[in-house]
Amino acid sequence: MILFNELVLASHNAGKLKELQAMLGSSIRVRSVGEFSSIEPEETGLSFIENAILKARNAARVSGLPALADDSGLAVDFLGGAPGIYSARYADGQGDAANNAKLLDVLQAVPDAERGAQFVCCLALVRHADDPLPIICEGLWHGRILHTAQGVEGFGYDPLFWVPERDCSSAELPAAEKNQISHRARAMVLLKHRLGLV
Ligand SMILES: O=P(O)(O)OP(=O)(O)OP(=O)(O)OC[C@H]1O[C@@H](n2cnc3c(O)ncnc32)[C@H](O)[C@@H]1O
Numbered sequence: 001m002i003l004f005n006e007l008v009l010a011s012h013n014a015g016k017l018k019e020l021q022a023m024l025g026s027s028i029r030v031r032s033v034g035e036f037s038s039i040e041p042e043e044t045g046l047s048f049i050e051n052a053i054l055k056a057r058n059a060a061r062v063s064g065l066p067a068l069a070d071d072s073g074l075a076v077d078f079l080g081g082a083p084g085i086y087s088a089r090y091a092d093g094q095g096d097a098a099n100n101a102k103l104l105d106v107l108q109a110v111p112d113a114e115r116g117a118q119f120v121c122c123l124a125l126v127r128h129a130d131d132p133l134p135i136i137c138e139g140l141w142h143g144r145i146l147h148t149a150q151g152v153e154g155f156g157y158d159p160l161f162w163v164p165e166r167d168c169s170s171a172e173l174p175a176a177e178k179n180q181i182s183h184r185a186r187a188m189v190l191l192k193h194r195l196g197l198v
């Protein structure tokens with residue numbers, strides 16, 4: 001079991017930070033990497049795992065604290081898993097609305113049966129910047145891509161992601177419910193087990 005009472009979250013995404021904080025609860029004192037640095041590290045890895053480790057190491061370095069990073073994204077079957085690790089940069093850094101518009105556009109003529117997709121979340125925890133044994137936990141959430149945006153909750157691609165087990169988009173789920181069933185929730189359950197927090 002790893003024991004620590006303070007952790008830095010290595011994300012500059014407000015939506016993610018809110019979800020991670022809610023999932024961690026009050027068991028650990030959580031800080032955000034933005035308190036220490038506003039410079040976002042370049043995500044140069046070829047996998048969610050590499051990028052999560054890179055972000056965690058950077059946050060541990062600037063904060064001097066153990067760090068938890070989340071690298072996540074949307075993998076669309078019809079697009080061979082794209083945008084995947086490039087989800088945040090899909091529309092060349094123009095933000096969520098542009099990413100969503102681009103995805104709807106490239107899938108315009110694609111029928112429902114071929115619109116399957118997964119949200120992917122990889123969490124990486126390092127005890128310090130040079131930790132030789134990061135803890136890695138992954139979670140997947142299966143759904144499909146809608147033809148138009150639905151809902152205002154969540155962030156990122158949530159308005160386009162149909163959740164079959166709830167018959168609504170993930171942006172129509174209350175935060176507490178998304179946090180029980182999402183890719184991030186699944187990865188977090190595994191992490192809590194690894195840390196002996198449940
Ligand atoms: O790297 P950090 O600073 O954590 O913030 P980021 O937004 O750049 O995060 P990523 O590099 O991991 O990119 C994740 C992309 O996937 C999207 N995404 C991840 N989880 C999501 C979720 O739960 N709902 C909707 N979109 C999500 C998100 O909007 C980004 O476009």
Ligand SMILES: [Mg+2]
Nearest residue numbers: 040043071088
């Ligand atoms: Mg990022």
